[in-house]
Amino acid sequence: MLLRFTLCLLLCFTLAPLPRASPLKVEIVHQGLVHPWGLAFLPGGDLLVSERPGRLLRISADGQRHPVAGLPEIAAEGQGGLLDLAQDEQGWLYFSYSEPGPGGSSTAVARARLQDDRLVSLQPLFSQRPKVSGGAHFGSRLVLGSDGLLYITLGDRFHYRDQAQRLDNHLGKTVRLNRDGSVPHDNPFIHTRGALPEIWSLGHRNMQGAAWRPVARQFWAHEHGPQGGDEVNLIERGNNYGWPRVSFGEEYGGGKIGEGGSAPGLTGPLKVWVPSIAPSGMLFHSGNHYPQWQDKLFIGALRGQKLVELTLAGDSIIAERALLTERGERIRTIKEGPDGALYLLTDSAAGKLLRVAP
Amino acid sequence: MLLRFTLCLLLCFTLAPLPRASPLKVEIVHQGLVHPWGLAFLPGGDLLVSERPGRLLRISADGQRHPVAGLPEIAAEGQGGLLDLAQDEQGWLYFSYSEPGPGGSSTAVARARLQDDRLVSLQPLFSQRPKVSGGAHFGSRLVLGSDGLLYITLGDRFHYRDQAQRLDNHLGKTVRLNRDGSVPHDNPFIHTRGALPEIWSLGHRNMQGAAWRPVARQFWAHEHGPQGGDEVNLIERGNNYGWPRVSFGEEYGGGKIGEGGSAPGLTGPLKVWVPSIAPSGMLFHSGNHYPQWQDKLFIGALRGQKLVELTLAGDSIIAERALLTERGERIRTIKEGPDGALYLLTDSAAGKLLRVAP
Numbered sequence: 190m191l192l193r194f195t196l197c198l199l200l201c202f203t204l205a206p207l208p209r210a211s212p213l214k215v216e217i218v219h220q221g222l223v224h225p226w227g228l229a230f231l232p233g234g235d236l237l238v239s240e241r242p243g244r245l246l247r248i249s250a251d252g253q254r255h256p257v258a259g260l261p262e263i264a265a266e267g268q269g270g271l272l273d274l275a276q277d278e279q280g281w282l283y284f285s286y287s288e289p290g291p292g293g294s295s296t297a298v299a300r301a302r303l304q305d306d307r308l309v310s311l312q313p314l315f316s317q318r319p320k321v322s323g324g325a326h327f328g329s330r331l332v333l334g335s336d337g338l339l340y341i342t343l344g345d346r347f348h349y350r351d352q353a354q355r356l357d358n359h360l361g362k363t364v365r366l367n368r369d370g371s372v373p374h375d376n377p378f379i380h381t382r383g384a385l386p387e388i389w390s391l392g393h394r395n396m397q398g399a400a401w402r403p404v405a406r407q408f409w410a411h412e413h414g415p416q417g418g419d420e421v422n423l424i425e426r427g428n429n430y431g432w433p434r435v436s437f438g439e440e441y442g443g444g445k446i447g448e449g450g451s452a453p454g455l456t457g458p459l460k461v462w463v464p465s466i467a468p469s470g471m472l473f474h475s476g477n478h479y480p481q482w483q484d485k486l487f488i489g490a491l492r493g494q495k496l497v498e499l500t501l502a503g504d505s506i507i508a509e510r511a512l513l514t515e516r517g518e519r520i521r522t523i524k525e526g527p528d529g530a531l532y533l534l535t536d537s538a539a540g541k542l543l544r545v546a547p
Numbered sequence: 548m549l550l551r552f553t554l555c556l557l558l559c560f561t562l563a564p565l566p567r568a569s570p571l572k573v574e575i576v577h578q579g580l581v582h583p584w585g586l587a588f589l590p591g592g593d594l595l596v597s598e599r600p601g602r603l604l605r606i607s608a609d610g611q612r613h614p615v616a617g618l619p620e621i622a623a624e625g626q627g628g629l630l631d632l633a634q635d636e637q638g639w640l641y642f643s644y645s646e647p648g649p650g651g652s653s654t655a656v657a658r659a660r661l662q663d664d665r666l667v668s669l670q671p672l673f674s675q676r677p678k679v680s681g682g683a684h685f686g687s688r689l690v691l692g693s694d695g696l697l698y699i700t701l702g703d704r705f706h707y708r709d710q711a712q713r714l715d716n717h718l719g720k721t722v723r724l725n726r727d728g729s730v731p732h733d734n735p736f737i738h739t740r741g742a743l744p745e746i747w748s749l750g751h752r753n754m755q756g757a758a759w760r761p762v763a764r765q766f767w768a769h770e771h772g773p774q775g776g777d778e779v780n781l782i783e784r785g786n787n788y789g790w791p792r793v794s795f796g797e798e799y800g801g802g803k804i805g806e807g808g809s810a811p812g813l814t815g816p817l818k819v820w821v822p823s824i825a826p827s828g829m830l831f832h833s834g835n836h837y838p839q840w841q842d843k844l845f846i847g848a849l850r851g852q853k854l855v856e857l858t859l860a861g862d863s864i865i866a867e868r869a870l871l872t873e874r875g876e877r878i879r880t881i882k883e884g885p886d887g888a889l890y891l892l893t894d895s896a897a898g899k900l901l902r903v904a905p
Contacts, residue, residue, distance in 0.1 A: 437858075450858075457865070459865060461858065461866040463866060463868065502815045502816075507818055507864075508818070508819035508820065508821060510821065
């Protein structure tokens, strides 16, 4: 009895439960990448990495870099450049980039095949309208859903935020396309007069992370808030996510934006960060090789310099854990490798590709 | 154009948004309290504070302490002692404590009136069954709902956790009573053979925080997980919250508990902490005096040594902020004062009463 009581005191009274360390094994796969942004796994074990200044690299299994030729012209200024990569089962490589043109630049998406370190059979799929000046808020993540469609996140281009509420442009929107770039017949605004038919959702700011959630067949994205107010959203058909009518953040330097955090008719976030962590990259883990990670949501942080692990119950985010905080690296991109490990790109002029496993 | 681009770079590219400091004004109202646990505000500006070893103090506006006489016998061992306090509009003071008796002790609740620093008209309202040995997991928070009822949180008494799934005892339960201690006619298990009629919900571990949510007329509570797995729950009629069949935590020293985090027929938490913060104290702010705090959920942390501010959207918790981390104090209790400020008790042999305002 005394022993049990003493044990109880030791275990649960004097101090609360001790955390058990959950160490992650982190391995540097490659380094010296210049602001790497997109990552794709090729069938034979090679990797493709995009560097924001406008270079596409094949990294072979022995660690050698091979520049890939045949990219279109890219407007690499500020946050713009060669951005996301995605590979489908038919051998198409999808890529997003800031495309120059009359008026400035905008986010564009194309696909091509890779042959002897050259892009061939290039097909332009999408070009954000309008092109505007400025080097900020391009988006742009590419998500290949298990519904066979291509989802693209498009930023508000910073100076043009009010356009995010209008349906006659692609600023601050997600779009949904067939993989050949044509518009699906069941897109939400296809019969709305004056609306661009590619639009899937509106009222976004700058979405540098998006992912398909396999268990629920859902498309999710996160976005940078202004000063505070980074959001995670479940992106559903035709919804308005509120920017800049509402925000949990505030103007740079202070000052209220719009009507506060929420308003009727607008879809609210499932998670908010105040202050901002500056999220980039997003992945729902399949659970392959690591069942304990199944349906875990991983998000990278640039300013926050960490890997965030979120636990879901239904569509609610019920727990958050900060990982890799000790590394102090800006995380740009997260992909799941064929081996079930997480592959991260760090954002720096000397960026790294990390492999992370439990 | 160049200026705008430079501005843009400065604001949103090189670094992410800067957090704006939201300083809180913290004032020490009183100190030298021995493991203070409960707090109540008296009409004239005086305060009542319970000390866990078994002392009730009136603290007058000039800071003088006046011991209050007339408490029942208290079994003050381990986590047990004189615990929570609540005051109603009719001048009744409700208090919870560990009550000695055949078999050990259990959590009991009584009410009384205060007259010349003495408790008078004492009415025993509730006594947890069975009494068991051990000094851990008594609960016990008292919540006076705007529905006119009294809610009490009751721990599983640590060694008896399997009892939390059975309806023939009060271990690991919340109970719901009329304020005179009688059982409301619409309690969920009142017609269930063998069930104790006071039970409102089951499957709990140790709930040291609970609160009424005024805007939604809801009863919420949190509970300590074992090693990891602290939970915030919306406590609804007759629900089973799963302990120890499921938990997001694990056994002390490692080892799975039950069937994992969730299972059909069990109500899951709205928020989980892994590792544990050891929550204690809970308040939904009314918004009086500080509209920016309306419906904010404040939770104290013992091991976590911070004040947690949670933002809700509907019944989802969408944002979390850690406050007062720089103080390094174990927070036991949170109440809203008549002035709208937060009043916190810190858990220590030299505990403090803090006033916190924006």
